Amino acid sequence: MTLHREGFRLIALALGIGATLVGVTWWLGAPSWGVNLAVVVACIDVLLVAQFFRVPKRVPVAGEGQILCPSDGKVVVIEEVDEPEVFGDKRIQVSIFMSPLNVHAQWAPMAGEVTHATYHPGKYLVAWHPKSSTENERTTLVIDGERGPVLFRQIAGAVARRIRWYIEPGQHVKLGEEVGFIKFGSRIDVFLPLGSEIHVTLDQKVKGRETVLATLPKN
Numbered sequence: 001m002t003l004h005r006e007g008f009r010l011i012a013l014a015l016g017i018g019a020t021l022v023g024v025t026w027w028l029g030a031p032s033w034g035v036n037l038a039v040v041v042a043c044i045d046v047l048l049v050a051q052f053f054r055v056p057k058r059v060p061v062a063g064e065g066q067i068l069c070p071s072d073g074k075v076v077v078i079e080e081v082d083e084p085e086v087f088g089d090k091r092i093q094v095s096i097f098m099s100p101l102n103v104h105a106q107w108a109p110m111a112g113e114v115t116h117a118t119y120h121p122g123k124y125l126v127a128w129h130p131k132s133s134t135e136n137e138r139t140t141l142v143i144d145g146e147r148g149p150v151l152f153r154q155i156a157g158a159v160a161r162r163i164r165w166y167i168e169p170g171q172h173v174k175l176g177e178e179v180g181f182i183k184f185g186s187r188i189d190v191f192l193p194l195g196s197e198i199h200v201t202l203d204q205k206v207k208g209r210e211t212v213l214a215t216l217p218k219n
Helices: 005-027 032-052
Strands: 066-068 073-083 089-097 105-107 112-120 138-145 148-155 163-165 178-182 187-193 212-215
Touching: 005 032, 073 187, 089 212, 112 148, 112 163, 138 163, 138 178, 187 212
Parallel strands: none
Antiparallel strands: 066 212, 073 089, 089 187, 105 178, 112 138, 138 148, 148 187, 163 178
8 A cells, every 4th residue: 555646745734734733732731631632633634634645556457358447436327328529429338436535546447559638627516417527627538459449537526626647649558557546536437339248336336456347349
């Protein structure tokens, strides 16, 4: 388990606030129980912030044609939809909702070449809102692998307003390579070709870089 670089400043800020709280409490001459309480509150604050930015060590393993989940969270959507931005056809959409308690890093669901990495400014509707996929701040990331391209979107929510992505068109990525980070939870939409075998179910809790999301059809 390590801490993500995106969290270093916020963790340092939490440490500073905690130290200030304890120092002020002691300077004001609070009784020992008051100082101890300030220490406990400061420690809890730092731990809560740090857990947002934890990155577990996982070894990605996938069989032929298999797609791994790009993030931790809970499956909230599995449906056939139109995808007009890149493919212009129908796809199977699988959406994963990340709560503030989930790991917030995103990983490449398969190996291949990045063909799209586009940022879209937008609104900050709650992540489970039906229009969040098309109206919220988001990225569109596409990786083209041996069985064709897969699109996935990082979508900001009402709280998550810091999307980071680390890949660019023309770049080759490995299975499970880190591709992005969303601060404080949100949602990931994955768009798979029709005929894909889906291996997750609604309300299932999944782990990025580990849970097999689907198997793509052969070309």
